[in-house]
Amino acid sequence: MRLLGGPPLVAWQMRLSVGLALPVSDIRPFDRVGFFLWHQPPISATRITAVTGLDVVATLPGVLEVRSVRRAGDLVDWRSGGVGHVFGVGGVVSDYGQLVALRRQILSVTAVEYS
Numbered sequence: 001m002r003l004l005g006g007p008p009l010v011a012w013q014m015r016l017s018v019g020l021a022l023p024v025s026d027i028r029p030f031d032r033v034g035f036f037l038w039h040q041p042p043i044s045a046t047r048i049t050a051v052t053g054l055d056v057v058a059t060l061p062g063v064l065e066v067r068s069v070r071r072a073g074d075l076v077d078w079r080s081g082g083v084g085h086v087f088g089v090g091g092v093v094s095d096y097g098q099l100v101a102l103r104r105q106i107l108s109v110t111a112v113e114y115s
Contacts, residue, residue: 032092033099037106038085041076045114048074053110054087060109062093062102076114086112 012022041048050072058066067088070076077084089106093099 032094033096034090034092035099035102036088036090037103038082039087039110039112040082040085041078041112041114043078045076045078047115048072048076048086048112049115050111050113051086052112056109057089057106060102060105062091062098063089063106064091065089 007023007027015022048070051068051070054066054068057063065088067090069088070086076086087110091102093102
């Protein structure tokens with residue numbers, strides 16, 4: 001929502017939790033699709049040996065941010081859930097077809113090696 005200029009969802013949750021009304025006049029339809037992709041380690045992984053391709057991902061159309069969370073040598077554990085992701089990519093595209101194509105590109109140019 002932040003990438004699209006949408007309403008502040010956490011602030012809205014807080015308002016709702018204390019019984020305050022939401023400023024529904026701020027709601028508007030979006031003409032784009034925002035996304036955030038997390039690369040999760042597989043169940044068999046215990047340590048990262050290499051992460052490549054994030055520099056290429058940063059240049060792809062629609063990508064606004066690339067977050068490298070783990071690097072070579074870091075321990076990983078699939079049981080950590082979302083906070084255990086290796087990298088994240090966020091951005092905005094014009095439609096879901098472009099999102100699917102961009103996801104394929106991201107996954108084809110990145111590689112994470114594990115031990």
